[in-house]
Amino acid sequence: MDLDPQMAAALQTFFEESRDLLQEMESALLFMEDQGADLERINAVFRAAHTIKGSAGLFGLEEVVRFTHRLENLLDQIRSGTKMLTPANITLLLSCGDHIGDYLDRLVSAAPLDQHFLSEDLRLLAELQAALGAREQKLPISKENNLQLYEHTEASSSSVTEIPADEKVSTSANWHISLRFGIDTFRDGMDPLSFLRYLQQIGDITGLVTLTDALPALPQMDAESCYLGFEIGFSSVADKATILDVFDFVKESSVVHLLPAHSQIGAYLKMIQQLPEADQHLGEILVAVGSLTSEELQRALALQENTDQTGQHQPLGEILVDQKMVQEPVVQGALEKQQQQRESQSAERQLLRVRASDLDYLVDLVGELVIASAANRLFAGQDALEARLESATQVARLVEEIRDGALRLRMIDVSELFQRFPRVVRDTARTLGKDIRLEMHGEGTELDKSMAEKITDPLMHLVRNAMDHGIEPAEQRLQVGKPAQGCIALHARHDSGGIVIEVSDDGAGLNREKIQRKALEKGLITADQVLSDQEIYALIFAPGFSTADKISDISGRGVGMDVVRQNIESVRGRIEIHSVSGRGSIMRIHLPLTLSIIDGFLVRLAQDTYVIPSESVEECLEYPKVQGTVGYMELRDQPLPLLDLNAVFNKRATDESRRNVVVVRHGLERIGMVVSGILGSQQTVIKPLGKLFEQVPGIASATILGNGDVAPILDIPTLIQRHYAISAKSAHSFIH
Template sequence: MSNDLECAKQGFLIEVEELLTSMEDALLHLEGSPDDMEAINAVFRAAHTIKGTSGIFGFDDVVSFTHVAESLLDKIRDNEITINKELIEVLLKSGDHMSALVNEVIVNDNNISATLMRTSGELISQLNAFMQQAPSAVIIKNTAKNRVETLISDIQVVANNNWHISLRFGTEVLKQGMDPASFIKYLQQIGNIITLSVLTEKIPSLEIIDPEACYLGFEISFQTESVKEEIESVFEFVQEDCDIRIIPPNSAISRYIELIQELPEEDDLLGELLIKGQVLTSKELRNALSKQQLDNDLGDGKSIGQILVEQGVVNRDVVSAAVEKQQSVRTKKNAESRIVRVNSDKLDELINMVGELVIASASASLLANKSKQTELEEASSLVDDLVDSIRNNALSLRMVPIGETFNRFQRVVRDLSGQLGKDIGLVITGADTELDKMVVEKIGDPLMHLVRNSLDHGLEVSAQRIALGKDPQGKIHLNAYHDSGSIVIEIIDDGKGLNKAQLLAKARDKNIIEEGQVLSDDEINNLIFHPGFSTADSVSNISGRGVGMDVVKRNILALRGTVDLESTEGIGTVVRIRLPLTLAIIDGFQVGVRDDAYVIPLDMVIECVEYVTDKETENNTNQKSGYFNLRGEVLPLVKLKDHFNYVPVEDEKEVRANIVVVHYAGRKAGLVVDRLMGEFQTVIKPLGKLFSEIKGIGGSTILGSGEVALILDIQQLLQDAEEHELKHVS
C-alpha cells in the first residue's frame, strides 16, 4: 500500500470523526426539536459523505451499512417518517457503528470482524423496521383536479405540473462505465423532459482537468405519470455515486427552499440559484434584470430578489432562502480559505523551538546588558519584543475552545440517565473559553469520572425530587471561565449533595481518620478523593468500586492543576477544577533568595511592597509564617527562606526584604523574598522524580545565564499559609 493512500485513509478517518460528531450533535438536537430541517439535513449529509468516500476506498461493508441509514434519513427528509425517541436511539447507535466500521477497515486492511458484521445485521434490521412504517407511494396525476391535498391548509405551493429532478453525478461514474447522457435519454421513456439545464461550474481548467472524470450536473423539469420510485429506478446503477433530489409537481415552497439549500456550494448569483432551482426561467430573469437596470437609471435601485417578489415572479420565502444560501456559501468559502490543517506533532515541535528561542533571547539580552553598549541593548530589546510576539502567536495556535469537550457529554448524560431511570438535563456555559489543546486532551477522562459520579450518586430520580419540592428533571451544569491566568471548570449538580455524617463514618471504618478527630467541612468533602473511598451501597457498571476520584485528583495535579469540592446536603455539589492555560511557556516574575532564583507566574502577582517589621515580629524568629498589615488587611506571609529550610548564616549580609503579594482561587498571601528581579519569559521544564515531592515547587526553567530557576507552586504555598493560620488560631 502506498504512503499516499495510507495518508488519504488517515485523513478520511479524521473526517469521519468530525462528521459523526456533528451527526451526533444534530441527532441530540432533534430529540428536542424533531422538525428542525437543518439538523435533519446535517445528519443526512454526514451519512451521505461517509458512504460516498467509503465507496472511493472500496470499503464495501461500510457502504452497505451506511446506505441503509441514508435511505432512512432520506425518507425522514421527505416527511415520510416521523422522528421519535426510539428512532433517535437507533440512529445514534448507527453512528457509533459507522465509527467502529471505518476504524476496523482502515486498521485491518478492509476486513471486518464477525462481531461487527453481526452488529451491522442487527442495526440494519432495526433501520428497515422504521422504513416499513413509511406510507406507500401515491400516484400524482398531471391535472389540477387530482392534486394531492396538503395536510396543512395554509401552506403555499408552486403552481407547476412538472416534476423537478436535480442531479449531481459523481466524478467516478465515467470510469465505472456509466454515461450520464444515457440516463437522461432513458427518462424520456417514462415521460417528457420539458427543460434541461447543464451545470458546468465544476469543470476545472484544462491544466488540471481529468479527462476520465465527470464534472456535470443537471436541473431537469420533467412530466410523467410515474410515481417517485419509478423515477428513482432510472438512476439505480449510479445511486451510490450520484446526488439525486426529486420534487413532485405542485410541491410546497418549502421543498424548493430545501432544494436551493442543497445545491452544490458554488458562488452563484441569486438569479442563477433561482434558475437552477427551477423557480423561474431565464426569460423571466432577463425581464427582471431589464426592470432593475431601468430602476437604477431612475435612481431607485433595488435588489434583484426584491424586484422578482414585487413582480410576482417568485415567492418571497424562496428568494430569502436563495439569499441565505448565497451568503452561507460565501461565508463558508471565506472561512475555509483561511483554515489550514496542521499535524499536532508539528505544533508541539514549533512550541519547543519557540521555547528554546526564548531561552536564547534571554541569554543574548543578558550579554547585551553586560556590554553596556547602547546600540546592542536597543537591538536586543527589539529582538525580545519580536520573540514575545512569536511566542504569543505560537501558543495561540494550540488554544482551542473547551466547548467540543463539553458537547461530548450530551450523549453521555442522555445514555446514562436512561440506564439509571432518571430524567437529567445537561446545561453548558462558557463553551468558548479557550485553553491549551494538550490540557483539553488530558482533562477529558477526569471530567468523565466526575459527570458519571454526579449522574449515579448526586442526582435523585424524579419521584424523589418531586417529594423534596425540586424540579422533576435534575440538572448537571458544565461551566468554564478564565480567572487569574487559569481556567476554571465547574461540574455542578442540583442533587442530594454529600452526606457528611456518612463520609465520616466510612472514613473511620477504613481507618482514614482517627476516632474523635475533628475535620473542617472542606476536609470532610475531600475525603472522597482518598484512594479506595466510596459511599456507594452497591457496585454498578457506572461507579461504586472506590476507584476513579483519587485518579481524577492525581491526573489534575499532573496538569499542575487543583480540584476542590463544595457540597450542601439536599442542595447539590460543585466540583471546581483549576488548570493552567498552557503547559509550555508563561510570563513569570523572577525573585531571589540569597543566591538562588525563583519564578512566580506573573498572572498571580498583585503587587510588591517593602517588608517592614516591628520588634515583636523580629523576635519571633522560629515561626515559618507571620502576618503583615497591608493597608489594614491582615496578609498571611510565607518566608521562602524558612519554607525551603535555608540554613541560617551568622555573617549573612543584612538585606532589605520584599513582599510579593500573590493570589490564587480567591485567596491572598505574601511571599517574603530577598530581591525583586523583574518580569521574565518562562519556559516550563518538568521536574525529575527526585524533586517531585518537594512542596511549593511546580517546575523549573532555564535563565539567560544558563542557570536553573525553580517555578513556585503558589497554590501549595497558599495552602501551607492557611494551615499555619489554622494552627496559630487553635
C-alpha cells in the same frame, strides 16, 4: 492498504473530517430528541452521512460505504417525510453513528473486525432494514413526531406551522394560482372544472374569482372556444411541483402562474437562509426551497439564452420575476444567500489543517527560542553596550509575540471538550433510569488543546459520578419539592490568568457524616480530629474511598476520584468542592491557560533563583522593619499572612536586612511570600521535573534560565494551602 504518501495523507484527513461529521450528527440528533425535529438539522445529519459515504468510496472502504448507504436510506425517508423521526429512530441513528466511528477506529489501527463487531454490524443492519420497511400510521401532531417548520414572519401571529412528518413536507401551505385556459381547451377534450375538482383532492380552495374579461361580444363568441380564467386562493400541504402537475395536460396551451401567498414569502426567505453553505447558482437555490420547479428553471434559462443571442443579457432573476414564476423578495433573498455562500467559501479557503504533532514541535522550538533570547539579553547587559542591549530587547519583544502567536494556534474552544457530554448524559441517564438534562455555559472559553486532552477523563468521571451519586431518583426529588428532572451543568470561564471549569448538580449534595464515618472505618482520620467541611469533602479523593452502598457499572468501586485529582494536579491544576446538603454540589477545577510557556517572576532565595508564575503576583513590598504579630504584616489596614520561603526550602539567607515581600493570590486566598530579593520578570519555559523531584511539596516544575541555571517554579496553590493548614493546626493546638 498500500497507498502512496499523498493518498495516505488524504486518507488521514478523511478520518479526521469523518469524526467531526459524526460529532455533528450526534449533536443534531440529541438536540432534536430534546427540542423536536426540524428540517435544518435533519438535512445536516443526512449531509454528514452522505459525505462520509462518498469519501469512503473514494478510498475503496466498501464496508463503510455499504453500512452508511443503508443509514442514508433511512435518513432520506425521514427527510422526505415518509418516515418519522421518533425517539426509537434517534436511538438507532446514534448507535449507527457509533458503529461508523468504530469502523474508522479499526481502520486507523488496522485492527481486525472481530466477532463482536460483526454481530453488532448485522444487528444494526437488520434494525435499519426493519425501520425502512415499517409502515407507520399517521399520528396526531406532537413534539416527538413532527417537523417544526418555519415561522410566518409576515403573518399577524407568531405561531409556527407544524406538519406531521409522515406527510410530504411542504415549503408553504398557502398559494395563489393565476390560471388562464387556452382557447382550444374544449376542442382538446378538457373540462376546466375538472381541474378545479382535482385541486380539491390535494388541498382546499379558499377563494375563487372567475375572470371573464376575455369574453368577446356575443356575435363573435365561438361556443367551442374557451375564454375562462380563474384567480384561486389555495391551501395545501403539497409542494409547488405537485400542484403544477394538476395542470400537466393543459400547460402547453394555458397560462399557469403559481406563487405562494404574500404571508408565505417570509417562510421562503427563512428557508433560503437555512440552506447549507454550498456552491449553488440562483436557480438551484430557488429549486432547493421549492419556490421554483425544475421545469420552470429550464424555461427561464432558455429565455435567458435567447436574450444572450440578441446581445442583450437579461439576469435570470429578472426573467423569473417578469414571468411570474417567483416573487421579487424571494429572488433577492436567494441572491443574498448566494453572496453569503461565496464569502463563506472564500473564508474556508483561508483555513489550513495542521497536524497537532507539528504544532507541538513548533511550540517546543519557540520554548527553546525563549531561553536563547533570555541568554542573549543577559549577555548584552553584561557587555554594557547600549546598541546591543537595545537590539536584544527588541529581539526579546519579537520572541514574546511569536510565543503568544504559537500558543494561540493551540487554543481551542471549550465547546470541543463539552460536545461529547450530551451523549454521555443521555446514555447514562437511561442506564440509571433517571431523567437528567445537561446545561452548558461558556463554550467560547479558550484553553490549550493539550490541556483539553488531559482534562477530558477527569471531567467525564465527575459528570458520571454526579449523575450516579448526586442526582436523586424522580420519586425522591418530588418528595422534597424538587422537579422530577435533575440537572447537570458544565460551566467554563477565564479567571485570574487561568481557566475554571465547574461541574455542578442540583442533587442531594455530599453527605458529610457518611464521608466522615467511612473515613474512620478506613483509618483515614481519627475520632478526635476536628475537620472543616472542605477537609471532609477532600477525603473522597483518597485511593479506594467510596460511599456507595452498592457497586454499579457507573461507580462505587472507589476507583476514579483519586485518579481525577492526580490527573488535574499533573497539569498544574487543582480541584475544590462546594456542597450544600439537599441542594447539590459543585466540583470546581482550576487550570492554567497552557502547559508550555508562562510569564515568570524571578525571586532570590539565599543564592538561588526561583520562579513565581506572574499570574499569581499582585504586588511587591519591602519587608517591614517593625513587625507586629509574628507571621503577619499590615497591608492597607488589613492583616497579611507571611510565609518565609527561605524557611520553607531550608535556605540560609546571607543578608536578612534586604528582604522583600511578594504578595500572591490564588482564588480568594492571599498571602505575602518573604524572599531574599526580586530579580524581575521573564518568559519562562516549563520543563517537567524528574522522577526524583516530582513529589517535592511547593515545587510545580522547573525552567532553564538564560545563564543555563535551573530554576524551580513554585506551586503557589499548594504553598498557600499548606500554610493555612499549618496555621489552623497551630491555632487548634494552642486553644487546647
